[in-house]
Amino acid sequence: MKIGLVGFPGSGKTTVFNALTGLAAETGYGAARGKTNLGVVKVPDVRVDALAKIFKPKKNVYAEITFCDVALATTPGQSRGLDDQILRAMREVDALCHVVRGFASSAGETARPLREAHDFEAEMNLSDLILVENRLERLKKEKAKPAEKELLGKLKAHLDAGQPLRSLDLGATDLVAIAGYRFLTLKPLMLILDVAEADAAAPPPADLAEHARTNGLGLVVLAGAVEMDIAQMAPEDQKEFVASLGLDEPAAGRFIRAAYALCDLISFLTVGEDECRAWPLRKGSSAHKAAGKIHSDIERGFIRAEVMRWEDLVRLGSEAKCREAGRLRLEGKDYVVADGDVINFRFNV
Ligand SMILES: Nc1nc2c(ncn2[C@@H]2O[C@H](COP(=O)(O)OP(=O)(O)O)[C@@H](O)[C@H]2O)c(=O)[nH]1
Ligand SMILES: [Mg+2]
Known part of the structure; x- marks a missing residue:
């Protein structure tokens, strides 16, 4: 990132x-x-620090x-x-x-901070507008691609109105279609x-x-x-x-x-004798995806995720205690990982 x-x-x-x-x-x-x-x-990350006090790993x-x-x-x-x-x-x-x-x-x-903010945002807006206009200009000569023309027209209207593209309601397909432009706004x-x-x-x-x-x-x-x-x-x-x-x-x-x-990132945590670690993960990602962050083998052989809240683990002091207290959950591939989840992945090798 x-x-x-x-x-x-x-x-x-x-x-x-x-x-x-x-x-x-x-x-x-x-x-x-x-x-x-x-x-x-x-x-x-205070969570890594707190967990490290319990697990005393070689490194954080x-x-x-x-x-x-x-x-x-x-x-x-x-x-x-x-x-x-x-x-x-x-x-x-x-x-x-x-x-x-x-x-x-x-x-x-x-x-003059407000003015500076406005001016800079206007510069970014203009730079995006130029990209859109150049592309539209080239598309004029082509008969095909009506969908692209329509989409770019929509972007142009929004930018012309002085609005950043992040405030335009675009669907996932549209976002993929325009990803290559890497629009600033x-x-x-x-x-x-x-x-x-x-x-x-x-x-x-x-x-x-x-x-x-x-x-x-x-x-x-x-x-x-x-x-x-x-x-x-x-x-x-x-x-x-x-x-x-x-x-x-x-x-x-x-x-x-x-x-x-x-950046829309959250962290999930792993603990052990070797390391207590925070892993960046895009908000809304599945346990399966999280497994892949650690290793592609874990993603491939994913069986389940054992999930604890970091607060519970710190309060109760061990995984066994969390299990006893019913504070350890078994989750499948599609589980949406929450910020501060401590995860132990079970997987086939
Ligand atoms: N008084 C004051 N001067 C600052 C501050 N931050 C930066 N400066 C000064 O402003 C000048 C420009 O800063 P610089 O970080 O090089 O700006 P840049 O061109 O945006 O990278 C330098 O001479 C800094 O010492 C601040 O917080 N207070
Ligand atoms: Mg500088």
Whole structure:
């Protein structure tokens, strides 16, 4: 799962990237242009930690997501537009986190987060519209493909009305038909408001919150610059520093969990002496599919899934106790896995 940190130059993308990954990519106007920063982060998971206390495994394994911060090829400040290279990179990712500037820039420009959100969404909308129009133009010369023409016409009308494609009610067949376009406005989108240190614990501006709410977008507020420093500190120092900002935990954990949910992912868990592990799984997936995440042999030889809730396992202390208490269920292939299920797969080899 790859998430793109996107936004206008100077909004704080690389700063936020560093805060999330604990890396030290170059920030500011001097940063190397056209260079993409990639970082893999572990998704913090209290369930893995709690289960590991019981099972004392050799290692804890967390779900992972990749963040990608695409640097602008053009000189920041010259153009607010998105160039082709950026747009192409944005099409590659599974979900988009729009970093919005919420701090006064070094050039003294005050933050206008709502406007920035609108402008960026309009750019993505325009980029999708161009794709649709180009395709329609080519189709004009062909007599065939009325269904494709109709579908694209529907997309065009929606984009023309300034609406993102994710708000259009498309069926599964339509979604498959247009998957190849990798439309930007069809990707899950979350807003990251990068604010000054003084605003670290303040609520987001009401108008931006309203925009996020009415459009079904996630919104996370974080003080990028100071969080970047926190990410470099030893865990024991982090605690004190984070508390002094009026926060409970570093923004990284909060943000990473939100980004994980944005991708429509849940985690199921496996336990044992070797490892206690969180496995990412698309929400709504079956136990059979979950088995395949671990190994294709388990998927092929699937007999049943023994499922416990992680809370029960932690509370009761062992699988045997869960069984005794009737807190262990046997489920078949079609069982829809829930977030936090601890699963033991029975399978034929
Ligand atoms: N005051 C303040 N400055 C920030 C913050 N986040 C980023 N900056 C500064 O804004 C400039 C641009 O940040 P950068 O992360 O390189 O932006 P990018 O172009 O979107 O990657 C840098 O000089 C940062 O130090 C923040 O939270 N507060
Ligand atoms: Mg940058």
